[in-house]
Amino acid sequence: xxxxxxxxxxxxxxxxxxxxxxxxxxxxxxxxxxxxxxxxxxxxxxxxxxxxxxxxxxxxxxxxxxxxxxxxxxxxxxxxxxxxxxxxxxxxxxxxxxxxxxxxxxxxxxxxxxxxxxxxxxxxxxxxxxxxxxxxxxxxxxxxxxxxxxxxxxxxxxxxxxxxxxxxxxxxxxxxxxxxxxxxxxxxxxxxxxxxxxxxxxxxxxxxxxxxxxxxxxxxxxxxxxxxxxxxxxxxxxxxxxxxxxxxxxxxxx
Ligand code: GLY
Numbered sequence: 453x454x455x456x457x458x459x460x461x462x463x464x465x466x467x468x469x470x471x472x473x474x475x476x477x478x479x480x481x482x483x484x485x486x487x488x489x490x491x492x493x494x495x496x497x498x499x500x501x502x503x504x505x506x507x508x509x510x511x512x513x514x515x516x517x518x519x520x521x522x523x524x525x526x527x528x529x530x531x532x533x534x535x536x537x538x539x540x541x542x543x544x545x546x547x548x549x550x551x552x553x554x555x556x557x558x559x560x561x562x563x564x565x566x567x568x569x570x571x572x573x574x575x576x577x578x579x580x581x582x583x584x585x586x587x588x589x590x591x592x593x594x595x596x597x598x599x600x601x602x603x604x605x606x607x608x609x610x611x612x613x614x615x616x617x618x619x620x621x622x623x624x625x626x627x628x629x630x631x632x633x634x635x636x637x638x639x640x641x642x643x644x645x646x647x648x649x650x651x652x653x654x655x656x657x658x659x660x661x662x663x664x665x666x667x668x669x670x671x672x673x674x675x676x677x678x679x680x681x682x683x684x685x686x687x688x689x690x691x692x693x694x695x696x697x698x699x700x701x702x703x704x705x706x
Pocket of ligand 1: 469694
């Protein structure tokens with residue numbers, strides 16, 4: 453069964469890291485309500501939700517994707533690029549040790565899970581402000597024995613690789629080519645974001661269905677026109693903390 457590991461919204465999400473947005477007041481009740489609807493959507497798509505309690509001292513901790521990479525064979529506990537986020541990993545490691553053997557990214561390496569796209573036995577990792585070459589090298593060494601290839605991918609003008617491209621079907625990527633060169637991501641069919649929606653490339657594939665933010669109607673139509681089913685959720689309050697739709701969960705067979 454597919455497990456969706458999530459974490460409740462911190463009451464202090466308003467003190468989150470920001471890289472491209474101006475700070476706005478975040479209504480924690482609305483953010484929690486949206487997060488609950490997100491989890492209901494994942495449950496409706498067949499996921500068993502494993503939700504960790506909120507971490508009041510860790511404002512960004514709802515963005516659990518950045519703390520780990522879960523593969524069939526093992527889980528990698530990351531070392532997030534933002535120092536304020538590093539303490540998020542200990543409770544995630546504790547939760548994941550019941551599902552997988554764990555390995556760890558160590559200093560000076562940094563990786564945010566939001567920079568990692570796995571397609572088959574290849575992990576593409578964004579060279580971002582959060583994930584560095586030392587982290588990518590460690591990941592490569594950790595996964596070599598399991599037959600995975602790890603490739604660094606330059607990105608521009610965005611936080612994570614998954615702000616630039618995401619898998620939306622087994623053979624298809626949704627992409628904003630202004631943020632990443634498609635050539636770096638293997639041979640996949642491509643759906644370009646609507647040019648008026650540069651932040652529209654972040655999408656969560658659950659089974660054969662794409663979970664997608666409600667506000668990017670032009671890009672959503674492009675995904676649907678490709679024959680892919682889309683479920684829309686509203687994460688507008690979480691987006692004030694630079695949320696993407698992928699970053700609020702980690703999906704794996706459990
Ligand atoms: N606020 C999301 C992040 O910076 O990681």
